[in-house]
Amino acid sequence: MSNTLTGVLTALATPFAADGRIDEKTLRLLVDRSVDAGVDGVVACGSTGEFAAMSADERRLVVETVVDQTAGRVPVIAQTGALSTREAVELSRHAAEVGASVLMVVAPFYEPLTPDETSRYLRTVAASVDVPVMLYNLPAATGVNLSPDTIGQLAREVENIRYVKDTSGDMAQAGQLIRYHGDVVSTFVGWDSLLLQAIAEGAAGVMSGVANVIPGELVSVYRALRDGDLARGRAEWARIYPLVDAFLSVPFVQAVKAGLGAAGVAAGGPREPLLALDEATAARIAALVEGVRG
Numbered sequence: 001m002s003n004t005l006t007g008v009l010t011a012l013a014t015p016f017a018a019d020g021r022i023d024e025k026t027l028r029l030l031v032d033r034s035v036d037a038g039v040d041g042v043v044a045c046g047s048t049g050e051f052a053a054m055s056a057d058e059r060r061l062v063v064e065t066v067v068d069q070t071a072g073r074v075p076v077i078a079q080t081g082a083l084s085t086r087e088a089v090e091l092s093r094h095a096a097e098v099g100a101s102v103l104m105v106v107a108p109f110y111e112p113l114t115p116d117e118t119s120r121y122l123r124t125v126a127a128s129v130d131v132p133v134m135l136y137n138l139p140a141a142t143g144v145n146l147s148p149d150t151i152g153q154l155a156r157e158v159e160n161i162r163y164v165k166d167t168s169g170d171m172a173q174a175g176q177l178i179r180y181h182g183d184v185v186s187t188f189v190g191w192d193s194l195l196l197q198a199i200a201e202g203a204a205g206v207m208s209g210v211a212n213v214i215p216g217e218l219v220s221v222y223r224a225l226r227d228g229d230l231a232r233g234r235a236e237w238a239r240i241y242p243l244v245d246a247f248l249s250v251p252f253v254q255a256v257k258a259g260l261g262a263a264g265v266a267a268g269g270p271r272e273p274l275l276a277l278d279e280a281t282a283a284r285i286a287a288l289v290e291g292v293r294g
């Protein structure tokens with residue numbers, strides 16, 4: 001399988017059973033649900049997957065399960081960033097060994113690093129593996145916003161840094177990545193509501209948590225834009241945008257779990273300390289899901 005990524009990547013939710021353990025059966029169902037709907041890749045242990053609330057062993061289990069269930073049908077992107085460089089390297093090597101196609105690496109997310117510390121961390125983790133690496137720019141969590149020039153420099157200097165997921169929510173920043181550094185790094189926008197703008201601007205694709213719930217609809221929009229049918233893409237996007245916007249207007253992980261429930265997938269609630277949406281908000285999400293699904 002080619003390691004070249006484009007298109008819609010589902011940032012998989014992590015289902016939890018009633019006893020709090022990872023629900024492997026439902027995780028496999030989520031993989032199939034996305035792959036069968038035509039997504040171009042699936043992401044294990046991303047932010048939507050609640051990786052920060054899992055142990056290292058649980059993260060390994062999720063990656064192994066997703067790789068096994070995907071069975072080569074689409075690339076698997078494993079998020080392997082951690083609070084320490086040592087743990088990030090260990091998780092990265094494990095993910096590469098079990099068959100992840102690409103590693104996505106977020107910077108440590110407790111004590112904000114300096115630019116030099118961030119670059120050193122990312123270089124060290126990338127150098128520990130041979131598979132392609134996607135930098136994960138998540139300034140709201142890490143306290144560090146990787147500038148387009150920093151990302152471009154890292155990609156030019158470290159051979160296997162080939163992608164970036166930009167979750168700054170700033171389309172101007174994503175545009176700079178695409179226009180000024182597209183020769184060395186492919187940009188995926190990680191802000192679901194920017195799908196239309198990102199693809200129209202020339203992004204390689206989008207990484208979407210909402211794709212857990214409506215994968216086929218997002219794939220259809222992407223393919224319309226990819227094929228140059230802007231009118232169809234805009235019409236389909238207009239139909240699903242209220243749902244996407246609603247997910248981003250409330251706690252996101254909880255919205256994805258509520259949306260999955262409304263779509264008939266019992267993925268459990270979020271892992272504490274996160275709490276499920278209140279009944280009224282969950283009902284609003286459910287109504288929007290039902291409206292999109294028809």
